[in-house]
Each structure stands twice: as structure tokens, then as C-alpha cells.
């Protein structure tokens with residue numbers, strides 16, 4: 001029998017439509033329903049028995065914590081079903097890396113979960129959604145994709161949902177991991193080259209079935225002339241942790257240091273990440289004395305991924321040492 005793959009559709013450009021074939025960047029996202037997406041790629045039937053569910057129909061820039069929880073619980077429930085072998089999620093590309101990392105942290109299954117989007121709407125010349133969707137379904141249908149954590153299938157590559165990121169917004173080669181792809185998918189077949197080293201899915205201490213809300217975590221962007229306004233405002237609005245999207249090694253402008261120390265004293269977690277373009281690598285006690293200030297570093301996680309991990313981790317602990325352990329392990 002063919003493997004059973006469920007496609008959970010959430011919107012994005014892969015479900016987008018533009019006025020003309022030349023509209024590769026000007027179009028409306030989240031227009032085409034999942035059944036039409038599936039019907040548009042009849043070749044899917046060759047690799048799996050596919051059925052679709054429309055979970056949301058939104059552009060992913062508006063993907064809230066509630067969307068993450070709803071989607072995560074649905075993925076978890078499906079993964080427990082004996083008649084489901086793999087799950088594909090169609091998603092806008094803007095926050096695809098956040099959802100991929102979230103599911104990688106909280107869904108306890110070794111069944112393949114593959115997230116896919118497109119950079120051009122289906123109405124455009126050289127639309128990339130059809131092949132990306134075919135690849136994602138083929139990847140999710142394959143036994144060799146099991147146990148590798150949540151995967152992202154874009155542009156013929158299979159990247160780990162943990163560290164893949166949208167690096168450019170106007171090319172089909174948008175998704176890259178700073179540490180390279182796990183594999184390639186060519187003509188519906190997976191070719192693997194490496195495995196994730198970080199804890200995920202079945203080896204995670206976090207479980208979506210036990211998470212009903214996510215604490216607020218804010219991100220404030222560092223630059224040379226930055227003031228402490230945004231940091232204070234985030235804390236005042238209830239953020240339990242602030243991700244400092246810092247320069248270089250998560251460095252902090254001296255004008256901001258006093259406010260961050262004060263906020264930490266009030267119980268807000270301060271997590272230093274980096275906004276460097278090709279991927280940061282923040283080391284503890286480099287640039288800032290984290291031990292002395294009781295701050296946490298985000299390791300190689302970019303600010304948006306650090307927000308996801310902090311939100312999930314804070315459901316279990318408010319201890320900064322535990323948080324730091326979690327940031328090293330996941």
C-alpha cells in the first residue's frame with residue numbers, strides 16, 4: 001500500500017495568486033484552498049495517498065503563538081494515528097523557520113514532518129510551489145526521513161527545521177542553514193548527507209500535548225545609536241524574556257546595559273542573540289559578562305528562533321541556568 005501523507009495547509013505564497021504571470025513578487029498570499037493545491041500536482045498520487053486539511057489560510061507574517069499551538073496540537077494528534085505515515089505543512093515563508101523550529105521542539109514523533117512554502121505564487125512564470133510540494137510529499141512519504149526532526153523542503157534541499165532560515169526574500173534559493181542542508185531531494189528521492197546533532201522531537205523534554213499557552217517573549221533590535229526604550233516597553237507589556245537582537249557576538253550598546261541589568265533584576269530573562277546576516281554564534285561571557293549579569297546567550301539561534309525556544313523553555317522553567325542549558329542542547 002502507498003504511504004499516507006496528510007497535507008496541513010496554512011496559507012502563504014504557495015497558496016498565493018497574482019494578476020499576471022509576470023507578477024512574481026506582487027500578489028496576494030493565502031488565496032488557494034488546499035484541495036486545489038493538491039489537484040494542481042497530480043504527480044503526488046504517484047508517491048503517496050494524499051489528503052488535505054485547511055488549518056488556516058493566512059500570510060505567515062501574522063502567525064501568532066495561538067496559531068503555533070493549534071497547528072502543533074493537530075500535527076501531534078495526526079502523528080499518533082496509525083493511518084498517517086507522514087505530515088506535510090504548507091506555510092508562508094516569512095515565519096516558516098519559526099514554525100519549523102517550534103514543531104521540532106514540541107512534537108513527539110519520529111514520523112516525517114516536512115514544511116514547505118514557495119517564493120513565487122502559483123500564477124507566476126517558473127512558480128516554485130509545485131515542485132516544492134511534490135518534493136515535500138515525497139520526502140514525508142519516505143521511511144528514510146524518519147527520526148531526523150522537522151524538515152524544510154525548498155529548492156530541492158532538505159534542511160533541518162532547527163537551523164534553516166530565510167536568507168533572501170526575492171530568490172527561490174531563499175532557505176539556507178548556516179551549517180548546510182541535511183540532504184537533497186531529486187526526482188522524488190531523498191539523498192542524505194548529515195544528521196541533526198541537537199535534541200528534537202522524540203528526544204525533546206517539551207511536549208505540545210502539555211502546552212496550552214506560551215509566555216510572551218519580545219525581541220529588541222540592537223544598533224549603534226540604540227536607546228533602552230524598546231527593551232523597557234517590552235518588559236512593561238509583560239514580556240517574560242527579551243531577546244536582544246545584538247550586533248556581532250550579541251554585543252550590547254553601553255547605553256542599553258543598565259536597563260537590561262535592571263530588567264533582569266526584576267525577573268525578566270535577558271537573552272543575547274545576534275542579527276548578523278549569515279548566522280550568529282554568540283559565546284557566553286564574550287563581549288558581556290553573562291555570569292555576572294545572569295544573562296543567557298542564544299548560541300547560534302537567530303533572534304526569531306531564540307524567541308521560539310525561550311517561549312517553549314519558559315513553560316517549564318524560569319531559572320536562567322536551566323534556560324542556558326536548554327539553549328546549548330536544542
Ligand SMILES: NC(=O)C[C@H](N)C(=O)O
Nearest residue numbers: 012013059060092093094
Ligand atoms: N513567500 C511567502 O510565503 C511570503 C508571505 N508573506 C508569507 O510568508 O506568507
